[in-house]
Amino acid sequence: MSIVITGGTGFLGRHVTAAVQRLGHEVTALGRSAGDLLNPFIAHNLLKDADTIIHLAADVGGLGYLRTKPGQSFHVNHQLGLNVIAAACKGAARRLILAGTPCGYAADSPLPLNEQHLGLGVPSGDTANYAFAKIATTQTAATLCPLNGVESITVIPANLYGPHDHFEPSRSHVVAALLRKALLARAIGQPTFEVWGDGSATRDFVYVEDVASTIALLATDHHPSHAGNTFNIASGQETSMRQLAWTIAGVIGGVKPDFNIDAPVGYSNRVMSIRAATETLGYEPKITLEHGLRATVSWVEESGLLKTWLADASAEAPATLSMPTRPIIRKTA
Numbered sequence: 001m002s003i004v005i006t007g008g009t010g011f012l013g014r015h016v017t018a019a020v021q022r023l024g025h026e027v028t029a030l031g032r033s034a035g036d037l038l039n040p041f042i043a044h045n046l047l048k049d050a051d052t053i054i055h056l057a058a059d060v061g062g063l064g065y066l067r068t069k070p071g072q073s074f075h076v077n078h079q080l081g082l083n084v085i086a087a088a089c090k091g092a093a094r095r096l097i098l099a100g101t102p103c104g105y106a107a108d109s110p111l112p113l114n115e116q117h118l119g120l121g122v123p124s125g126d127t128a129n130y131a132f133a134k135i136a137t138t139q140t141a142a143t144l145c146p147l148n149g150v151e152s153i154t155v156i157p158a159n160l161y162g163p164h165d166h167f168e169p170s171r172s173h174v175v176a177a178l179l180r181k182a183l184l185a186r187a188i189g190q191p192t193f194e195v196w197g198d199g200s201a202t203r204d205f206v207y208v209e210d211v212a213s214t215i216a217l218l219a220t221d222h223h224p225s226h227a228g229n230t231f232n233i234a235s236g237q238e239t240s241m242r243q244l245a246w247t248i249a250g251v252i253g254g255v256k257p258d259f260n261i262d263a264p265v266g267y268s269n270r271v272m273s274i275r276a277a278t279e280t281l282g283y284e285p286k287i288t289l290e291h292g293l294r295a296t297v298s299w300v301e302e303s304g305l306l307k308t309w310l311a312d313a314s315a316e317a318p319a320t321l322s323m324p325t326r327p328i329i330r331k332t333a
Contacts, residue, residue: 002092003027003219004050006037006084007057011164012099012157015208016054019216030057038076043083048091052219055084055098055137060130061171063266067126074129081137088141089148096145097218098138100156100230102204102272103131111238112273115156115230125266142228151227153218155211158234158272162208162292163299167309175205175244178257179296182248184309185255193255196263199242204234204271207287207295214283231277235285238271244289251293 003020007013008029017029028050035042037057047053059076060066066073081098088096105113106121123131141152161175172180181193211233218226245257277283287295300306 001025001220002049002051003054004047004052005029005054005056006047006080007031007055010056011162011166012160012208012212013056014164015162015212016056016215016219019209019212020219023216023220025220037083038079040083040086044087044090047084047087047093050088050091050093052095053084053088053093053097054215054219055081055096057084058099060101061166062173062177063126063264064169065171066130067264070126070129074133077130077133078136081133082140085137085141085144085152088150089144093150095151095153095219095222096141097215098141098152098154099134100138100154101127101131101134102156102158102232102234102270103127104135104156105270107267111269112236112271113232114273115232115276118230126264127266138230146228153226153228154230155215155218156230156232156234156272157211158204158206158232159270160208160211161205162296165208165296167300167305174203174241175248175293175296178245178248179252179293179300180309182252182255182257183297183300183306184313186252187306187310188313191255192258193249194263195241195245195257195259197241197259197265198261199240199245199257199259201265201267202238202240202269202271203244204237205239205244205289205292206233206235206285207289207292210235210285210287214277214281217281226280229276229280231281231283232272232274233277233283234272234274235289236272236274237289238269239289241265247290248293251290251297 009031020027037043107124109117138154145152165176167176167180185193249256
């Protein structure tokens with residue numbers, strides 16, 4: 001079996017690569033250096049021999065990133081999807097797995113978000129253009145793939161977090177952004193870290209390994225009944241920003257959240273139904289939020305990222321920062 005992952009060196013991609021390898025399969029993980037998938041000829045050459053394509057490549061970031069790039073967030077992601085679908089249909093692929101987004105659900109969709117409600121209403125807000133690109137990709141695959149003997153499946157991960165996440169301020173999602181702020185605050189002796197909003201907004205946070213292992217199973221399981229389906233892959237738990245922030249504070253120790261009520265928060269409430277994934281795929285989230293946060297903090301420590309963040313912050317404001325002389329993370333058994 002030849003499995004190729006676009007975006008295979010990114011956050012989710014590297015976890016999916018490892019999960020597929022644990023199942024005993026070889027996989028090719030494509031990163032930016034492999035070639036520009038926005039070029040349809042390059043996309044075809046990179047993907048033409050794959051039996052299974054997992055399409056994770058995307059131009060995406062958190063709310064702050066997407067609100068500044070509305071045109072790019074649609075055009076780039078839509079073109080990536082079209083090129084990958086064309087390569088799958090013209091090549092050897094028999095299965096195509098696409099990554100959707102919870103932003104694709106309309107603002108007034110009933111909670112918990114159910115796959116049957118996709119298309120009932122339209123996305124809105126700063127993430128809408130990215131969502132439209134993902135929806136269009138899924139719809140195009142659903143139309144063209146069956147005509148070419150390709151099974152298309154879409155997974156919609158909830159708010160991902162975990163080791164290898166994107167922590168740079170311009171692109172990070174909420175968990176990574178808050179972890180960076182809290183770790184930096186603790187390192188330089190500040191008592192608080194900023195949290196956008198008043199803490200009442202809710203999200204569904206899912207550990208990256210739970211999503212990666214499910215995608216790996218879909219890629220290697222040849223049961224045909226999944227063709228054309230969309231699955232939410234989430235925790236199924238509604239967590240407020242206040243709960244998240246205070247859990248992060250407890251994991252790190254020595255800091256507490258400071259809520260900025262004037263900052264943007266996006267949708268007010270989000271939680272996803274995992275009933276379809278549970279009943280059809282046997283999916284069950286295994287990692288709790290606190291456990292996942294502790295694992296992510298440990299990875300940040302071991303990776304040396306915090307030293308880089310401190311150096312960057314020191315270069316911006318040298319008078320206010322000093323390197324810590326003792327461990328900054330309090331671990332518990």
